[in-house]
Amino acid sequence: MKTFTTTPTRPLTLAAAMAALLAGCGTAPRALLLPQLAAATPATLQACSNLASSLALPDTRITSSELVAAGPITVQGNTTQAPAHCLVKGKMKERTGPVDGASYAIGFEMRLPQNWNGRFLHQANGGLDGSVVTALGAVSGAAPVAPGLVQGFAVLSSDAGHAAPTPFFGLDPQARLDYGYQAVGTLTPMAKNLIKSAYGKAPDRSYIAGCSNGGRHAMVAASRYAEQYDGVLAGNPGFSLPKAATAQLWKAQQYAKVSTPGANSQPDLSTAVTPAEFKLIGNQIVARCDALDGATDGQVNDVKACQTTFNLQTDVPSCTGARDGSCLTPAQKTVLASIFAGPKNSKGEALYPGTWFDPGVAGRNFAFWHFNAPATRDAGAVAFLFTTPPSTMEAFKATTGLQFAMNFSMETDYPKMFATSGPYAEPSWSYMTPPNAADLGTLKNRGAKMMVYHGVADGVFSPIDTANWMDRVQANHGGKADDFARLFLVPGMNHCSGGPAADQFDMLAPLVAWVEQGKAPDSVTANARGAGAKVVNAELPASWSANRTRPLCVYPKVARYNGTGDVESASSFSCK
Incomplete structure (x- = not known):
């Protein structure tokens, strides 16, 4: 008979466990239903x-x-x-x-x-x-x-x-x-x-x-x-991960809409939202949501409540002139609202969840994943790992990581994570x-x-x-x-x-x-x-x-x- 234990030294049979549950008012702890593993010895x-x-x-x-x-x-x-x-x-x-x-x-x-x-x-x-x-x-x-x-x-x-x-x-x-x-x-x-x-x-x-x-x-x-x-x-x-990586490429496409061209005529994604502008957003989130947990301490603990309290469109000033870090343009707000909501296909189906508005959006690491990673990490991962069949080396090297991201289709390329082909008998969505x-x-x-x-x-x-x-x-x-x-x-x-x-x-x-x-x-x-x-x-x-x-x-x-x-x-x- 399989035994259950409440401590490593006191075995409790299944019958005894059930009797304990049925005894008295029937309020025995739920943990009695699960085995208790013994401690390791040195x-x-x-x-x-x-x-x-x-x-x-x-x-x-x-x-x-x-x-x-x-x-x-x-x-x-x-x-x-x-x-x-x-x-x-x-x-x-x-x-x-x-x-x-x-x-x-x-x-x-x-x-x-x-x-x-x-x-x-x-x-x-x-x-x-x-x-x-x-x-x-x-x-x-x-x-x-x-x-x-x-x-x-x-x-x-x-x-x-x-x-x-x-x-x-x-x-x-x-x-x-x-x-x-x-x-x-x-x-x-x-x-x-x-x-x-x-x-x-x-x-x-x-x-x-x-x-x-x-x-x-x-x-x-x-x-x-x-x-x-x-x-x-x-x-x-x-x-x-396969969905997250493709969402990264989609983010790059959104940010490109409000980016300025770089030296190579490709969009410089880091210009879409500057560090000062992300800091502005973070500060406004704190201003609206800091006290939701009962303490005004510069930290937002009740993140879910913050999502209905903070409004990107009304709580962050809109630019009436040049961008100077104190406001966002309407186009920037549209792009950011889309990114935080997450990607959807042409049918309106959500392809990967978005993220929460939190003061951490001002963090350097947050910006790295939004601006740098799509071209330097996610493009290659999607091309060779999350697309079946994978790209060839020749095709991938014929373009840049950013160009790959810009050309990626959430309609026709995204489904390739669920595909098989020849020796690639298990889809990336399955093995990942x-x-x-x-x-x-x-x-x-x-x-x-x-x-x-x-x-x-x-x-x-x-x-x-x-x-x-x-x-x-x-x-x-x-x-x-x-x-x-x-x-x-x-x-x-x-x-x-x-x-x-x-x-x-x-x-x-x-x-x-x-x-x-x-x-x-x-x-x-x-x-x-x-x-x-x-x-x-x-x-x-x-x-x-x-x-x-x-x-x-x-x-x-x-x-x-x-x-x-x-x-x-x-x-x-x-x-x-």
Whole structure:
């Protein structure tokens, strides 16, 4: 008989659980219906330098394994004191692509701490993958203060099956599938076997976490590999990535309508809305929506209420003369209203959700995704990864990224993400997205947990898309999804970090506490990165305390001021 447990040491049979539910007033906690997973137990590293010569794993070549002394590791300008650990590097599934003749493999590294907490962390990386970044386990919040390796996890990082962060691997059918989901499925059992060889036991608990495309990897794992992972942490997840990338090209077309020509006669998208004009919009959003959460503190927590309170047409001054940063032209307002609403086809059907008006629209990262990314990132991704069949190298190089964006048709090209062709037997929409994303039954039924966070001012992946997903999950699971999956919106935050936001937080430790101790996180405390922080956020308003903290609340709750107390302190706010 399958057993359920309320604690790791007190088994509760299914019959007893049902009796408890029926006893008394019948108000037993819903959590009794779900298994409680036992906590991981620590172990000490037993093998390292000999792993390369002694370990035999299917389709795997260990290229090096060496001990690394405790000391600093710097990743993207953020230095962390890492514990002593074993660094293992290798490759899986080495092959030659049948279409382009290029060499392919799933490259990886693992960092195995000397003093291990018994847990495995799959660090899902962002962007187009294509490089094995340091397996530090920095998987949540900006300039994380407690990455997974520091917390004692054995951490895996990979390139997801191709060796360069460019989209041209989309010519190879298998590389497409590896990027979409199969690399995770291939790496997971290998990593667990390697951990067993290094410590003498397999991991007690396994987690997968990442932001952006890493958040997408995590979302896909929650659907495809729920039996393999006990905890899933997905940040700013691009789980509808093909649609989001095509929406980026559509945005470029809209901004081109109010852009001035650049030196090459192509539209200079950055002239469509200047930094001063985005700052104006952000300031007007604050003016209208700041007090909706009960505190006038330069921060908008009640983002949904703000969407009906703030009106772009009437709350932002209209230009009667030249543009000088103090107004917007009617044409600019028309374009911005369309972009924030999201793309539609000629039938009026929504093709991808828009985004919310939030003070974070003034963030530099927001502008990057609107003006720079369509030509430099999204054009290539759409051409080679999200269009079937993919573009040829010759055709793509015959134009520019911006020209590709300008020529992209939401009527005839957009549907190609759902197409198959010859060796490309699986559509990009299928291999990139979680199958039936609203059904987390497998994850739920085995006692696993999922936490998702999303910056409200994400310039590329719609936070509305993620909120709508959470609504569907709740509906699909009878309004009880909070028992195993929770979403946290981060006001002001751009894509994974940045913007006028308290964007430094650790969601990995709360996820572990939820999975292994049953402590469901009602909120997560986030810090602003003001003066004195390890990596200072230069976009914080001058009126904020450098040490501002805020509670990030479980969607759809909002952090509201209690009416008394320091407005710079999370303790003065409650999730309601």
